[in-house]
Amino acid sequence: MNKPAQPLAPPPGATETAGFGRGLPPSWPEAEWPALRDGRRVGVSAPHESAHLHVRGQAPYTDDVPELAGTLHAALGLSPLAHGRLLDLDAARLRALPGVVDVLTAADIPGVNDCGPVVRDDPILAEGTLRHVGQPVFLVVATTRELARRAAARAAEVVHAEPLPAVLTARAAHAQGQYVVPSMHLKRESAPGALDAALRAAPHRLRGSLQVGGQEQFYLEGQIAYAMPAENAGMRVLCSTQHPSEMQHAVARALGWMDHQVQVECRRMGGGFGGKESQSGLFACAAAVAANKLGRPVKLRLDRDDDFLVTGRRHGFDFDFDVAFDDAGRILAYDVTLIANAGHSADLSAAVMTRAICHVDNAYWLPEVAIHGHSARTNTQSNTAFRGFGGPQGALVTEFVLDSIARRLGLDALDVRRANFYGVGQRHVTPYGQGVTDNVLHELVEQLAHGSRYAARRAEVAAFNARSPVLKKGLALTPVKFGISFNVPHLNQAGALVHIYTDGSVLVNHGGTEMGQGLNTKVAQVVAHELGLDFAQVRCTAADTHKVANTSATAASTGADLNGMAAQDAARTLRQRLAGLAGERYGCRPEAVRFAHGRVEAGGTVLPFAELVRQAYLARVQLWSDGFYTTPDLHWDAQTLQGHPFYYFAYGAAVSEVVVDTLTGECRVLRADVLHDAGRALNPALDIGQIEGAFIQGMGWLTMEELVWHPQSGLLLTHAPSTYKIPTANDCPPDLRVRLFDNPNAQPTVHRSKAVGEPPLLLPFSVLLAIRDAISAVGEHRVDPPLRASATAEAILDAIEAVRAGVAATEAVASATVAA
Incomplete structure (x- = not known):
């Protein structure tokens, strides 16, 4: 594809505050002015295109559309x-x-x-x-x-x-062999029987289980x-x-x-x-x-109660694991079983389980590994897609296992994680056969650990716990490696339509949907940048099956990747048509025509963009174009669970510090430091907002959002805000530090950006494991806390009681040994 033409300098007296809404120019930070002067419309923190409507309560949703007579x-x-x-x-x-x-x-x-x-x-x-x-x-x-x-x-x-x-739990359905789709099995061994041999011969071995609950989407609009x-x-x-x-x-x-x-x-x-x-x-x-x-x-x-009772949510998972490791905490062999509560029908459970299996490795090389996935059929709501789509559940069990390995060996959990990171050579291939060739985990984690003072704070937490019998602090750093693309290859496609009207304004329609994440804003930025226009000249319209057909869901974090590229393709076609006309009329090569600040320069002549458009209309040049994009280099064998399902990986890491009241089980997140890889961000402000929102949403899933069904009737008891609690402003860390990691995408995505919708939801693993660290301090880190998620106050108290019981049992055995 041709590269965009170099931008023009802004006209004298031009303002840097042009915005998406006519008559409603946003206030731009001074830091963005140089980029805007240079003609850049991507990589700048443009306001959300509907922000002024949202804050005024004027953004119309489906229920706000005036009803027809009758x-x-x-x-x-x-x-x-x-x-x-x-x-x-x-x-x-x-x-x-x-x-x-x-x-x-x-x-x-x-x-x-x-x-x-x-x-x-x-x-x-x-x-x-x-x-x-x-x-x-x-x-x-x-x-x-x-x-x-x-x-x-x-x-x-x-x-x-x-x-x-009725069968109401995944464990019960699994025991009966009751599934909505066939079970999945992925195994990688260096030689036949190597997994079992490594489990038997390893210096250390750990078996255990983990229960992770589901999560209600709790969209504000039902x-x-x-x-x-x-x-x-x-x-x-x-x-x-x-x-x-x-x-x-x-x-x-x-x-x-x-x-x-x-x-x-x-x-x-x-x-x-x-x-x-x-x-x-x-x-x-x-x-x-x-x-x-x-x-x-x-x-x-629907009202909220019926919405809860009818619809499904994030799959709850039960895990059983058997892991072998050496004295440094390096995993030698890993056998893990995933049991998802699929509900009464298949819905998207097969794809959710596939992604869970493909994210069990998270950031780590697993040399001998077997992963078994079962989607249990229960008499509950049919569970469905939820931000992360199985990836968070699959990655969480391995983070939990590494945390337990570190405690078993008396090592810092971060050192154990680093020992298992993907590296070079054979250590960069995932269990499903895809190479991790764009790995930035080592430098990203090092940068975060240094900037957050992880080592010093680890010592400070230990000192606090030594003098505090009731309140215990915990600290954890966890990484994220998240694959980006639909794991069904044919869904990785998108179309767009771009119209230029004779006054120089532009209308964009694409196959994605806007749900508050800023997709329309980013797509409008891409088109404005391509055509050298100010933001107010570009407008995105509603997703409509009569305009762009056969679209994929806005999901899997691919909205901007797919639709941004499709819109760029359409806008680039239009720019090339206009450049051809301008070159012909003003005596220059089409590639020398420059578009920026709503103007066009061709052969020494500068004219308004709208003037060139009017000339094109009179010359019968087509002023609309379709665009199309398909993600390259994807393939997947659903039978063998092998292939190249992801175009690239997004990375990140978070450090969380918590304090736990051991008498009540109450927990507070005191501080969270986040460093996340969004590539070369299309809109840094929107991306940071997505990271912050994902962190709080993931924190809610793992710490307070609990789903409870009546054990006899099967009624979902937590079916309203009165009984199902999501995080509020009061639950946010008072000190939340979010930064973007400078890392242009190795793949040629739209302006080398990376997806940012789902990957940050895994960052609050650090909150759950910091809570586990605080509970572990009750027993001076001698007993591994059996903490379930969601780590509600009840779950924390159960884990504390188990730790105290474990300490007492250990001391009793030691006393008996001395007496003998």
Whole structure:
């Protein structure tokens, strides 16, 4: 591809405060002015394109769209049983209620009663069997949302079912061999039998288990779909979704239509985190089926309780491990079993488990290794994508194991981690066969350890604990290596449309969705940079399946990588067309034409960009272009779990210091230092914001967000903010230091940037292991704390009690030995 033309100097008196919103120029930091003067529109901290709307409460979401005349409202009737045989539904009783227009069941779905994204095992409305408490059984459509909800709330009275035995835990399902997809096994040995031999012969061996709970996405905007019948057997669906194309396919299947009859649009989401990748399908389908049957617009918006009860979340995992290591803590052999709670259907569990397996290594060389992955089928909500997509669970168990190895050997955990880091030669190949060729872990960790005063603070923490009998401090440094790309190769593609209007303004449409992460801002920056325009001249519009077709989900941290490159491709085509015209008219080579600051210089002539565009229009030069991008060098064998699934790796590390009250189990994070690799950041401010948000979200998962199901009924007890707690401002570390590691991507991504959505969620492993370090101090680091995650106050107290019991047992054995 041709390189962008060199930028022009800004015109005299030009301001450096041009922004995305006309009439609303942001206040730019003085540090950004030189880059803006040079014509750069990437690598600068442009404000989020909707920030001024967000803070004023003027950013419209799906529920804010003015309702069409005749709009009806829907609510879901939910299963009262965790498992049962559906016998009958007294729909007539519900239809007689005030305001109820109709009650729909599975029999009313004209096409396929299924919204499963991969495996067709996920009914829109229950048919024959009830699979979990909260499964949608029927849909009430009424004149108002309140009347629909009142009718739907009577589900327990009208649903007649025969109870069946329910399986509520992954361990129980695993014991019964009950899975949603076939189990996966990845094994690497230097020779047949080498793994078992190394486990038997190693100087040290450790066996154990770990339990890690799931996590609710807790997007601020709940699941919602607004379906509007269109002319000639068409349907327009406004939907809060990360995957408009998947919603289009699902709605078309449910209606028995072709895809071109269905238009799905999403301007923005109030958060997604993966919970709106596949699971928005049920709501889009239900609303569309009702709208088609009744010939009127239908809106389906869940309240928070129903959202929790219907939808899935991050998979909880159980782990069993057997590890052999030497006196320096280097892993010699590692056998680990992963058991995920998949819920009642497959959803995306196969891909989640694949990524978990591919991240068990995290930052470390594993010479002899076997990884076994089982996706257990339980009578609970079907778990789904969540930021990290299995990667955090897979990496966490190995960090936990290394922490235990260090304690067993009496070594600093950071020294053990360094001893196991990927290196050179044979030590840079992952268990799935991909080389770690862009490794910056050594220098990144060294820079963080030095800047955070890790060694000195380790001594300070020990001194504090020696004189403090009740409060105990802990400190931990953990690294991250996270693969970037969808682990299903064909999903690594994106398209974009870029239009230049005759006044010189630009409209961009791409296949990604905006959920607050700043994707539209970054894509607009890329296009503005390519065409030499100010930010106010470029606008991104809503994701729309009638504009860019066959899109991939905005997930796997690939939003900017894929859509930024596609938009750049389209904008570059337009620039080359305009440069060709300018070169012809002003007597220079097209590659010598320069675009910057909304102006064009060609052959000594300088003219406004808009003037050249008008000339191009009169000369019948095409002023719109499509762009397309596919990630290169990806391949994957799902049977052998071998290949090159990731285009590159993102790296990072964090140091966390905590204090634990050993009487109450209360914990506080005192300070966190983060150094993260975002490549050559497209927008440093947005990237730092993503890192901060991911750190707090991951910290919440590992320290306070606990999911509890009733052990007999299977009801999710933590189904509202009153019982499910996420971090608040008061839980944030009072001292949070986040910096970007200077490391342009080795791969030719868009402006050599790196993905920053998911990888930082692994950084708060340091918080969990710092808590474990503090608990360990109760027993003077002689007993390995059996701490589970989420490390709630109860979990911390359980671990403290176990440590004290372990110390007492050790002392009793020692006394008995002396007496003997």
